[in-house]
Amino acid sequence: MKKKNVAIVIPTLQGNGAERMVLTLAEGFIQQGYTVNIVLTLKRSIELKSSRQLKIHYFKKYYRWIPKIIRGIFLAPILDKFIVNRCDNPNLVLSNLLPSDRILCYSKLNTYLIIHNTISKQNNNFAEMRSIYTKKPVICVSQGVKTDFDRFFNSRFPSYYIYNPIDVDFINQESIKFKPKYHDYLVHVGKFKKQKRHDILIKAYHQSGIENPLILIGKGHLKEKYKKLVNNLDLNEKVIFAGFQPNPYPFIKYARLMVLSSDFEGFGMVITEALALKTPVISTNCPSGPSEILPKNNLVPVNDIEKLAQLMQQANNNPLIFSHPLNKKFYLDFTTKKYIDIING
Structure with a gap:
């Protein structure tokens, strides 16, 4: 054998x-x-x-x-x-x-x-x-x-x-371990590094005028830089830096919407994790991964603050329209x- x-x-x-x-x-x-x-x-x-x-x-x-x-x-x-x-x-x-x-x-x-x-x-x-x-x-x-x-x-x-x-079973089991204290929020999960473009996300969120809070999960060397950006845009009450979470799945499960703003990815596994939890996702159409997972209407060009802001607003108003099943x-x-x-x- x-x-x-x-x-x-x-x-x-x-x-x-x-x-x-x-x-x-x-x-x-x-x-x-x-x-x-x-x-x-x-x-x-x-x-x-x-x-x-x-x-x-x-x-x-x-x-x-x-x-x-x-x-x-x-x-x-x-x-x-x-x-x-x-x-x-x-x-x-x-x-x-x-x-x-x-x-x-x-x-x-x-x-x-x-x-x-x-x-x-x-x-x-x-x-x-x-x-x-x-x-x-x-x-x-x-x-x-x-x-x-x-x-x-x-x-x-x-x-x-x-x-x-x-691992859909594991993700769903972990997602019910607790319920976040935040309500009706948007979420981003990713390390604070240049590739993830939190600056684009924060500026688009500001431009969108969305009142729902934005929860940022992760750690990284650019975190303090983005905290200053949030402060400069007077978003301290709306943008929450939740830190690294060993179990991010409850934050994803109970989110109204997940948003990715990367310049590039290898795959974008957090997108498939969100879809496994039936959370709508919008993303930049970056190389590589998002376009292999999400339909075109869930994607915007890379580095386009205005279009990301528009899509965030649309998806926040009608999240179910942006729901998408996880392919087998x-x-x-x-x-x-x-x-x-x-x-x-």
Whole structure:
């Protein structure tokens, strides 16, 4: 009988989309009868909830003193040995995010690199990206990410796209754990970083004249900057910075509307999470992801404050018009089987 054993490698399990995806995918593999081990390569930090107790290992190597250009060559054999010993020699290794990919692109194990964002839109060193992501097969989290990858990277290895999985049962169970103290509000869930464009969201919200409060969930280095913007626009009573929430699902479930304002995404998993909770979503039509999930009338051009304000106003007045069902292709069992197809070759 063929071994059913997967190792998923990621720097940390702090609260972001890639980390949530890893925990959800681990659950999907377990449901399909696989043994799953998670390996952390940067920090022993776990902020997110999982539906079960997982086998988590910490690759504690102080390697930041090693120049990035040779870090993978030096550490890959050590990490390979760690994975083989701790994870019972898995028949598939899935690497996530640059600090792990930088090492595992040199792995001798059956390794795939998962690309979580639109590489051409990030301020990365393209030469380094090419040296990493053309050494292994890659799995992109949306069709848009794959198109972007294929356009800019001429790899001899295959590329695939598999949507980020959504564990609808887990999300719905978590969504009723408590009820937020806020009422009849709009919500945005995402880290305070440039890509998410909270400045566009806040300015559009101000221009829309909506009286319903706007709840911002997340943390990040730009948070204080956006607090100043809120203060300058005299929105302190209406825009609420709710901080990082290990369980954001009640905030999403009870929201009147979710709004995304990103310049780019890899997938936009928070959109599918909202749809799983039957919360209407509007978003910028950014690369990549939103247009693969939402209909055209739920989308506005990137960086267009006026049109986002107009759509926010329309959706706030008639949220049901902007409701959209979650397609089965995003469900956990469907996406996990796509990964299993790769394993079975």
